[in-house]
Amino acid sequence: MSEDLLVRAKNLNVKFVSRDATVHAVNGVDFQLAQREVLCILGESGSGKSVTLRAIMGLNPRGKTVVEGELNVCGQDVVGASEAQMSQLRGRQVAMIFQEPMTALDPVFTIGRQIAETIVRHESISYKDALARALDLLELVQIPSAKRRLEAYPHELSGGLRQRAMIAIALSCKPKLLLADEPTTALDATVQIQILLLLRRLQQELGMGVIFVTHDLGVAGEIADRIAVMYAGRFVEEGPVRDVMRAPLHPYAQGLLGATVHAGLRGKRLTTIPGAPPDLRAIAPGCSFAPRCAMVEAACRADLPNLRSPEPGRSARCIHVNEAA
Amino acid sequence: MFRYILRRIAYAIPIALSVSVVCFLLVHIAPGDPIDSIIPPDTPREVVEQVRKDYGLDKPLPVQYAVWLSRVVQGDLGRSIATRRLVAGDLILAARKTFVLAITAALLGFAVGILLGSTAAFYKGTWIDKACVAFAVAGVSIPHYWLGMVMVIFFSVLMNVFPAMGAGPGDWVWDREHLQYLVLPAITLACIPAGLLTRTVRGIVSEILSQDFVTTLRGKGLRNRTLALHIVKNGAPTILAVMGLQLGYLMGGSILVETIFSWPGTGSMLNAAIFRRDIPVIQGATLVLAMFFVMLNLIVDIMQTMIDPRIVRK
Amino acid sequence: MSNVSTATPDSAGAIVSDPVKSQGYWRGVGKRVMRDKVTLVCGAILLVMLFLILFAPWIAPYDPLQGSMARRLKPVGWQGYLLGTDELGRDMLTRLMYGGRFSWFVGITPVVCAFTIGGTLGVLAGFVGGKINMLIMRATDVFYAFPSVLLAVAISGALGPGIFNAILSMTLVFIPPLIRVSESVTTSVRNLDYVESARATGANSFTIVRVHVLPNVLGPIFVYATTLVGVSMILASGLSFLGLGVKPPTPEWGMMLNTLRTAIYSQPLLATLPGICIFVTSLCFNLLSDGLRNAMDVRN
Ligand SMILES: Nc1ncnc2c1ncn2[C@@H]1O[C@H](COP(=O)(O)OP(=O)(O)OP(=O)(O)O)[C@@H](O)[C@H]1O
Ligand SMILES: [Mg+2]
Numbered sequence: 001m002s003e004d005l006l007v008r009a010k011n012l013n014v015k016f017v018s019r020d021a022t023v024h025a026v027n028g029v030d031f032q033l034a035q036r037e038v039l040c041i042l043g044e045s046g047s048g049k050s051v052t053l054r055a056i057m058g059l060n061p062r063g064k065t066v067v068e069g070e071l072n073v074c075g076q077d078v079v080g081a082s083e084a085q086m087s088q089l090r091g092r093q094v095a096m097i098f099q100e101p102m103t104a105l106d107p108v109f110t111i112g113r114q115i116a117e118t119i120v121r122h123e124s125i126s127y128k129d130a131l132a133r134a135l136d137l138l139e140l141v142q143i144p145s146a147k148r149r150l151e152a153y154p155h156e157l158s159g160g161l162r163q164r165a166m167i168a169i170a171l172s173c174k175p176k177l178l179l180a181d182e183p184t185t186a187l188d189a190t191v192q193i194q195i196l197l198l199l200r201r202l203q204q205e206l207g208m209g210v211i212f213v214t215h216d217l218g219v220a221g222e223i224a225d226r227i228a229v230m231y232a233g234r235f236v237e238e239g240p241v242r243d244v245m246r247a248p249l250h251p252y253a254q255g256l257l258g259a260t261v262h263a264g265l266r267g268k269r270l271t272t273i274p275g276a277p278p279d280l281r282a283i284a285p286g287c288s289f290a291p292r293c294a295m296v297e298a299a300c301r302a303d304l305p306n307l308r309s310p311e312p313g314r315s316a317r318c319i320h321v322n323e324a325a
Numbered sequence: 326m327f328r329y330i331l332r333r334i335a336y337a338i339p340i341a342l343s344v345s346v347v348c349f350l351l352v353h354i355a356p357g358d359p360i361d362s363i364i365p366p367d368t369p370r371e372v373v374e375q376v377r378k379d380y381g382l383d384k385p386l387p388v389q390y391a392v393w394l395s396r397v398v399q400g401d402l403g404r405s406i407a408t409r410r411l412v413a414g415d416l417i418l419a420a421r422k423t424f425v426l427a428i429t430a431a432l433l434g435f436a437v438g439i440l441l442g443s444t445a446a447f448y449k450g451t452w453i454d455k456a457c458v459a460f461a462v463a464g465v466s467i468p469h470y471w472l473g474m475v476m477v478i479f480f481s482v483l484m485n486v487f488p489a490m491g492a493g494p495g496d497w498v499w500d501r502e503h504l505q506y507l508v509l510p511a512i513t514l515a516c517i518p519a520g521l522l523t524r525t526v527r528g529i530v531s532e533i534l535s536q537d538f539v540t541t542l543r544g545k546g547l548r549n550r551t552l553a554l555h556i557v558k559n560g561a562p563t564i565l566a567v568m569g570l571q572l573g574y575l576m577g578g579s580i581l582v583e584t585i586f587s588w589p590g591t592g593s594m595l596n597a598a599i600f601r602r603d604i605p606v607i608q609g610a611t612l613v614l615a616m617f618f619v620m621l622n623l624i625v626d627i628m629q630t631m632i633d634p635r636i637v638r639k
Numbered sequence: 640m641s642n643v644s645t646a647t648p649d650s651a652g653a654i655v656s657d658p659v660k661s662q663g664y665w666r667g668v669g670k671r672v673m674r675d676k677v678t679l680v681c682g683a684i685l686l687v688m689l690f691l692i693l694f695a696p697w698i699a700p701y702d703p704l705q706g707s708m709a710r711r712l713k714p715v716g717w718q719g720y721l722l723g724t725d726e727l728g729r730d731m732l733t734r735l736m737y738g739g740r741f742s743w744f745v746g747i748t749p750v751v752c753a754f755t756i757g758g759t760l761g762v763l764a765g766f767v768g769g770k771i772n773m774l775i776m777r778a779t780d781v782f783y784a785f786p787s788v789l790l791a792v793a794i795s796g797a798l799g800p801g802i803f804n805a806i807l808s809m810t811l812v813f814i815p816p817l818i819r820v821s822e823s824v825t826t827s828v829r830n831l832d833y834v835e836s837a838r839a840t841g842a843n844s845f846t847i848v849r850v851h852v853l854p855n856v857l858g859p860i861f862v863y864a865t866t867l868v869g870v871s872m873i874l875a876s877g878l879s880f881l882g883l884g885v886k887p888p889t890p891e892w893g894m895m896l897n898t899l900r901t902a903i904y905s906q907p908l909l910a911t912l913p914g915i916c917i918f919v920t921s922l923c924f925n926l927l928s929d930g931l932r933n934a935m936d937v938r939n
Binding site: 038054057063086087088089090091095096098100103104105106107108109118121122130153155166169178 | 372450536537538540542543544545546547548551555558559580610635
């Protein structure tokens with residue numbers, strides 16, 4: 001059963017340790033991702049979304065990062081894996097695309113080269129054949145006059161094309177899992193939609209699982225099967241996209257989503273909630289959202305609420321949520 | 326690309342001319358009548374007047390410059406006051422020896438600097454990094470003329486393994502006998518570029534390592550070998566520029582080390598000329614070394630353009 | 640992207656990013672310096688040296704010029720001569736203390752002069768821009784076309800030996816890099832929004848420079864200037880090693896190193912003492928300026 005899961009995280013913790021302070025970026029995240037499933041992660045800036053994604057690929061900076069708990073990706077235990085094992089996984093089984101296509105590509109290598117080297121790394125194939133594959137990939141991500149772009153350097157492409165090239169790199173070895181960290185945020189509105197449609201089509205055609213981080217509710221509604229809302233390094237709520245959007249359980253999720261339940265979601269940014277997120281250098285006991293919560297009670301500050309599940313497939317970390325019988 | 330190179334060459338011409346103006350003026354900033362700077366004091370009167378005419382010293386400054394420049398481009402750098410020999414001939418011989426010393430020291434320093442600098446960047450924050458940084462600071466803080474003396478004391482006086490003076494008999498040849506003479510001065514001169522490159526390479530590599538695209542590359546599961554290739558290609562243009570500059574500094578700044586080791590290059594020539602106030606030699610040596618530096622900068626710039634795809638765009 | 644083809648001294652550029660440093664900023668810098676042990680130790684060593692050379696006439700055990708052929712080249716620790724005696728029988732410790740005065744003076748003065756002149760020209764070029772900028776920067780390019788040691792040697796070689804000439808030639812060597820740094824720092828400050836808007840509201844240029852530009856550019860330019868002191872110390876002693884600085888018998892470290900070269904066979908340790916002084920001084924200045932730069936860099 002668990003063999004079918006792409007990601008299984010149990011009580012995942014990520015800390016950054018330095019001489020001055022320890023930053024608790026991810027504090028006990030549990031979730032699972034099935035094949036072909038699309039999970040969207042929402043949350044304020046600094047809530048640990050990117051760190052979670054990077055943890056899945058083991059890409060947090062070595063030396064200062066401490067990962068604890070269980071994390072299994074495509075059948076590989078990531079927490080205890082060696083760098084060599086991880087490099088087998090990366091690029092082949094799991095691939096990632098980033099927010100800034102401007103800086104995420106190597107400026108002094110051609111696009112073609114950057115795609116082909118990934119293929120050569122993971123498959124026994126000549127560089128020439130890999131370049132031919134790279135051409136197919138550029139066509140797959142609908143880059144016009146693909147042949148010419150193979151020879152282009154990143155700075156010669158527009159932002160949208162660059163992001164398409166980035167996607168081509170990610171897809172070069174047909175990964176089972178794609179991690180997308182705000183892939184449309186840095187782009188113009190019209191380009192955003194094109195990239196989004198492209199990603200959705202590719203996800204369906206190639207049958208990938210996707211974890212998608214975004215600030216855009218409309219995007220989440222378009223693409224996600226399930227939604228997770230993250231706050232201070234925890235998943236405070238998780239469930240099917242429609243249910244969470246219609247009736248969020250956690251007060252934080254309500255604050256984020258509440259105002260925009262109805263039509264016209266596209267392009268809607270998350271609303272802001274008064275107050276500031278907590279300092280991740282010293283995690284207080286209890287619910288991290290308590291200081292900003294309108295429904296706070298003494299019990300909220302005493303202990304961290306466990307995950308409660310009012311109906312199958314949904315869960316939230318709030319004492320106001322009733323566990324299903 | 327080709328047009329860019331032409332532009333760069335065109336830009337180097339006024340620089341070279343201005344450099345020649347500065348060198349020309351060296352004779353004139355020397356105290357007293359410039360004529361005293363270019364011929365010995367005991368010259369008969371008629372000869373003095375003849376030289377004054379030849380050099381156009383009775384004419385206004387710009388004319389003098391033109392006369393001087395036309396001589397220089399024909400390879401005439403005047404005669405040494407002390408030896409009455411042609412400056413150009415001696416200078417060529419000396420420059421060859423200096424080049425041998427400078428290029429050896431440069432390659433040695435670059436190798437050490439690149440190795441230590443990139444190691445430090447990879448292990449940033451650890452004790453390895455700290456050791457490399459300490460070496461770098463020591464390398465740029467050490468008075469190399471003193472280091473040269475210490476080397477002589479250890480390896481020539483106490484252990485007697487390398488000769489302390491000169492460049493070996495006769496012309497320079499790359500054989501065992503001559504190389505012995507090269508070891509100490511080359512190591513001494515190499516400590517500056519070694520320290521400087523350690524610092525620069527560490528800075529550049531750690532800057533590259535902190536960029537987003539390195540995360541992308543790691544995310545592709547690339548082997549360390551391939552990753553290193555990416556870092557080299559990103560860092561090469563800047564590091565190349567620093568190396569070119571350093572080679573020029575070594576050529577032009579070898580005077581102290583050459584003096585310590587009596588290495589018969591342009592530095593020793595300059596030193597002797599300073600001692601005798603032999604202005605034509607000072608002027609000639611400065612001109613040749615500075616022109617070499619201008620050329621070197623030009624070459625480095627063009628090479629940079631060829632390997633960095635980002636530059637052409639401008 | 641940044642133009643990698645121009646090799647400007649970039650050490651100062653990074654610090655300017657933050658407009659108008661508040662008092663809190665400088666307090667933070669002070670705090671970071673106080674936490675940096677290496678910097679503190681270097682500062683302490685330099686202070687002790689400064690004390691020794693400043694008060695040499697009162698605390699030095701002997702006369703720096705009075706020698707005796709009877710006690711030439713005595714080893715370190717010989718009969719009340721703590722560091723031995725030199726080739727003319729003069730006390731080494733005394734001469735090192737007196738020598739430091741000239742080494743420090745000739746080492747630091749050019750940087751101070753170049754800071755004043757180069758800084759002014761650079762800020763002018765950066766703030767006024769246009770033709771003036773063009774003129775100043777092109778002139779700077781010419782001096783960049785010389786290797787720095789060569790330029791210093793050539794100029795002071797042509798001018799002839801003497802402290803004044805050495806300082807003059809070294810000042811000329813350090814002005815161009817200071818112009819480049821101050822120009823680039825000033826240009827980046829000038830283009831900041833609030834300076835632009837001050838210009839737009841018609842504030843007079845002098846006021847803008849005094850209120851908005853100087854407070855922001857002086858720090859980085861100063862830090863860059865401090866990085867030159869170490870080099871300058873080495874160059875100053877180097878010039879006098881070549882006989883282009885003070886005239887004998889006046890003691891100076893570089894000159895002493897040269898005259899003691901004859902002693903490397905008989906008294907090797909003694910012969911290297913002045914060099915150790917130069918090394919320690921330049922090392923401490925370099926580490927101090929590194930520490931200062933780290934403390935002022937907001938990104939850390
Ligand atoms: N390498 C690191 N070292 C120390 N702290 C880090 C590091 N990377 C991230 N953090 C900290 O971890 C926390 C979570 O960061 P993360 O990048 O995951 O936020 P995010 O949810 O992706 O925000 P955004 O929406 O702005 O991208 C932040 O407080 C951040 O400062
Ligand atoms: Mg993020």
